[in-house]
Amino acid sequence: MAGNSQRRNRRTSNKKGAQVGSGGKRRRGLEGKGPTPPASARKGHKKNRVANAQAKQAAARRPAPRRGGAKGTSEMVVGRNPVYEALRDGVPAVTLYVQQYIDNDERVRDVLKLAGDRGNINLMEAPRPELDRMTNGLNHQGLVLQVPPYEYAHPDDLLAAADDNHEDPLIVALDGVTDPRNLGAIVRSVSAFGGHGVVVPERRAAGMTAGAWKSSAGTAARTPVSRVTNLTRALEGYQKAGLTVVGLAADGEHTVEDLEELNGPVVIVIGSEGKGLGRLVGETCDYRVRISMPGGAESLNAGVAAGIVLYEVARRRA
Numbered sequence: 001m002a003g004n005s006q007r008r009n010r011r012t013s014n015k016k017g018a019q020v021g022s023g024g025k026r027r028r029g030l031e032g033k034g035p036t037p038p039a040s041a042r043k044g045h046k047k048n049r050v051a052n053a054q055a056k057q058a059a060a061r062r063p064a065p066r067r068g069g070a071k072g073t074s075e076m077v078v079g080r081n082p083v084y085e086a087l088r089d090g091v092p093a094v095t096l097y098v099q100q101y102i103d104n105d106e107r108v109r110d111v112l113k114l115a116g117d118r119g120n121i122n123l124m125e126a127p128r129p130e131l132d133r134m135t136n137g138l139n140h141q142g143l144v145l146q147v148p149p150y151e152y153a154h155p156d157d158l159l160a161a162a163d164d165n166h167e168d169p170l171i172v173a174l175d176g177v178t179d180p181r182n183l184g185a186i187v188r189s190v191s192a193f194g195g196h197g198v199v200v201p202e203r204r205a206a207g208m209t210a211g212a213w214k215s216s217a218g219t220a221a222r223t224p225v226s227r228v229t230n231l232t233r234a235l236e237g238y239q240k241a242g243l244t245v246v247g248l249a250a251d252g253e254h255t256v257e258d259l260e261e262l263n264g265p266v267v268i269v270i271g272s273e274g275k276g277l278g279r280l281v282g283e284t285c286d287y288r289v290r291i292s293m294p295g296g297a298e299s300l301n302a303g304v305a306a307g308i309v310l311y312e313v314a315r316r317r318a
Contacts, residue, residue, distance in 0.1 A: 075147040077210050078140040080107045087114040089214045090221070092148055095122040099131055099142035111143060150208035153224035155234050158197035159241060161224065165196075168265040169243055170313055173199040175231060175281045176272035177302050180206045183225075184215025185303030186270070191219035193310035194317070198223065199267075201231040232280045238267050239286070245269060247277050247285035248305055254289045261287060262313050270302050 074094075077086045084107060087093065096115045102108060115121045131140050162169035172190055177183060183206040187198055206212060207227065213220050228234040235245050244261045247269040256262070269285060271277035276299075282288065291300065291308055300308070 074149050075210055076135055077145040077147060078135050078138050078143070080111065080141045080143050083143045083145045084111050084114070086145055086147070086210050086214065087111060087118070090218045091145075091210045091213045093118070093121050093145050094148045095124055095146040097124050097126050097131060097134070097144040097146070099140075100125050100127050102142040108143070147210050150213075150225070152208070152227040153197060155199060155226045155228060155237065157224055158199070158226060159238075161196045162265075167194070167196070168317075169238075169241075169267075170195040170265075170310075171197055171199060171238070171243070171267045172306055172310070173231060173235060173245075173267055173269045174205060174271075174302070175201070175269055175278055176205060176275060177270065178204065178206050178272065179302075180209045180212035181215040182206065182302045183208070184212040184217075184220070186306045187212070187216040187223050187225065188219045189303065189307040189310050191216075191223040193307075193314040195223070195310060197226060199226045199228060199231070199234055202227050202229050232284050235267060235269070235281065235284045239284075243267050244287070245285045247271070247282055247288045248291070248309065249277055249282065249288040250290055250299055252288035252290035254287055256289050256291050256309055256312050259287060259289050262309075263316050266313065268306070268309050268313075270306050273299055273302055 077083050077091070077093075083096070093115075096111070098108075098112070112123070115123060126134075128142070131142070131144055134144060158171050159169055170190075170193075172186060172195060174183065174186065177186075177200070183198070183200065189195075190198055200207065208220060208225050216223070226234075239245055243265045245267045246259065246261065248271065269277060269281060271281070276282075277285070277288075289309075291305060293300070299305075
């Protein structure tokens with residue numbers, strides 16, 4: 001009896017604790033997992049590999065979605081009068097930085113009122129050393145206005161705008177125009193005469209800065225500007241879409257008033273005042289036209305020339 005008791009004790013002492021149940025896990029493990037998926041959906045199966053390969057091929061054939069246009073860079077407008085004029089003329093702005101302990105003169109009060117009336121401009125107070133750092137030591141006079149990056153349109157967006165209005169496209173492309181004020185004036189003329197947008201090259205050309213926005217007199221808010229890496233390629237794309245590319249040149253073979261092609265879908269290309277159209281851009285144009293000038297002037301300001309041609313196109317379409 002004593003031996004039996006010792007054997008029971010040894011068996012009991014080998015246990016490491018209380019026995020627990022499975023909690024139903026064993027029963028759930030015996031339950032079905034639903035219908036067997038088809039072979040094409042089972043990982044590792046030959047038909048699954050074939051289906052994945054076909055999906056990749058279909059994705060490669062599918063055209064990639066068009067991305068939006070490029071963005072400019074953030075800009076700082078500095079100085080009491082420039083900041084005041086930018087706010088007065090409706091230049092978009094994100095933040096107005098005001099120097100701590102600034103002399104609260106009439107111009108400062110006007111700036112603060114304009115910024116407050118907008119309702120969407122952040123007002124930030126900053127010490128003078130911080131404003132000096134932000135502006136790289138420019139004479140900011142205690143006021144710095146941060147202008148957000150301009151969102152350029154895609155060249156195709158200009159065609160879409162014409163299509164939405166059931167109109168023949170009227171687009172102006174600039175080749176080597178470097179003065180932002182000229183760009184703004186041309187945007188203003190495009191808006192005034194029913195154009196659908198402006199195209200500018202990315203390099204060696206003016207972009208939509210605060211100065212260009214001011215010169216546009218607010219029309220930049222409703223007239224898209226597209227920025228392209230290669231102007232010649234963009235013009236060729238418009239030609240494939242059915243537009244006639246007409247370049248302005250002092251020695252053009254045709255005159256603006258005589259060219260019938262201005263009646264239809266057209267891109268008007270304007271070069272710089274000094275060099276005119278670049279060689280590749282000039283060769284891409286379907287026609288080169290000149291503006292008759294009885295007074296004998298050699299050339300016109302780019303903004304003025306654009307306004308004359310746009311008026312002629314609008315007159316014909318009226």
